[in-house]
Amino acid sequence: MSIKEIFTNALRKRRIDDLLKISQHTDLRKTLGIFDLIILGIGAVVGTGIFSIIGIAIKGGAESVGAGPAICISMVLAAVACVFSALCYSEIAAMIPVAGSAYTYTYATMGEFAAWMVGWILMLEYAIGNITVASAWCGYFTQLLKGFSHVLPPFITNCPIWLRMDYITISHMCTKYGWDIHDKIPYIFGKIPFAVNFPAIFIVFLLTIMLLKGVKESTRLASILVGINLSMIVTFIAVGAFYIKPENWQPFAPNGFEGVFMGAFLIFFAYIGFDAISTTAEEVKNPQRDLPIGILGTLIICTILYVLVALVLTGIVPLNNIDTGAPLANAMSYIHQDWFAGFISVAAIAGLTSVLLVYQLGTTRILYAMSRDYFLPKGLRLVNRKTRVPTVLTWLTALVVIVGALFMDLSISAELCNFGTFTSFIIICVAVLILRKTEPNRKRPFKVPFSPIFPILGILICTGLMLFSMKSLTTSSMLFPLWLFVGFLIYVFYGYKRKRQERFKQSTVRNMEQNVAEIVNR
16 A cells, blocks of 8 residues: 555545434434533533632642632633634534534544544543542542541541552652551552552442433433532532632732643633533534534533632632642631531532533543444444443443543643643634635534634634643643554554455445446346
């Protein structure tokens, strides 16, 4: 095979008309409306960011400085970066309502190789992001159990850290506090350390069972969780507003623009869930109308909530006293509202559970689209006849999260997730610009205003935030290119060959059908 032929195959695009035909004859069930989409969007967005990452963004982490009270500006900046991308998502999702999100859109605009790499990046965004959420969920769950110390046995309320944390996190804690790691975790045969985040594994397994029942059933669960979550957040804002001390907002930006930009990068993780809406495109009743409303509605509602929470949190707790693990619950305890701190933990668990649910849903739909395009083994895309759920892929994504939760810590996985999200957002903006040139007359139920200015602004802001953060986040900025390289190797040694084999089979079948038709006509 010549070099020219290899490049031709790698740049081969999917026709939009072919994609639309696939969506019309999908094995998935069309059951979602506008309310369902907004619930899924809020369920994916209002979770880890507001209950965990916000503390790190305000105070700073191991490799980043904090934004301080200026976190509200960071949130607006992150929201602005999302708005341009959200508008592009809305246009292209309404135009091509097919499962797969950015992967499918890239296939229609940039070709096979770019689509595979975007699909690989989306796995970083969703699967690795889910590991982050699972770790945060475990933290709030163990904190909630401590409130039942007078009812439950000590082994449950004060569970050993080797049963609720990964080895890397425990190792960092031992280094920080001068502990002997051999006193904190057991060693198999005296050499192999054993640590497992059991609560994280449990919740992932439980949600997998729920997802297997069907997308509509999963949405009902998400509605209940989101209701609990939002009621507690609104109450936190209402109660905390009476305890705000303006002097706590001074200095407003203790680390200047660096802190604001780093805060925007970290808090960006809180916004990534809105693009999960587009992964369910084939299960939406009226995707041309409902997808843009769901995406933009989610972004607007969540931005308002985030800014209000940030103002209240930094107004009632001095910067040095903000807790990075459970900032909202700690804030209520700080103002001696311990009764409400427990409710915050319940809301956090509900919010993080909804994020886990939607992320796993999004992961399976992206892998389903990739499997349908023959990049992955055919058996993976099998759909249950009764529930219309890709069963094998649902279990596979659960296994990935469970294994990852054994050794990845929250900060690194969140940063990697952000790199993947920024990249996918940039590609979506580029895809809209390409389609405006290649498909100018195709019907667009929703159009990005002020194009090409808005898509270009989306590209510039996302690129700027990502490049700026790489100066500080040395670990994740090295792991991200490594992830891309692994994806490249998989395409070269597996995906490309499998795609050619499938095309050859399809070509052979078509030729046989034509020969049979000619014989019959004679």
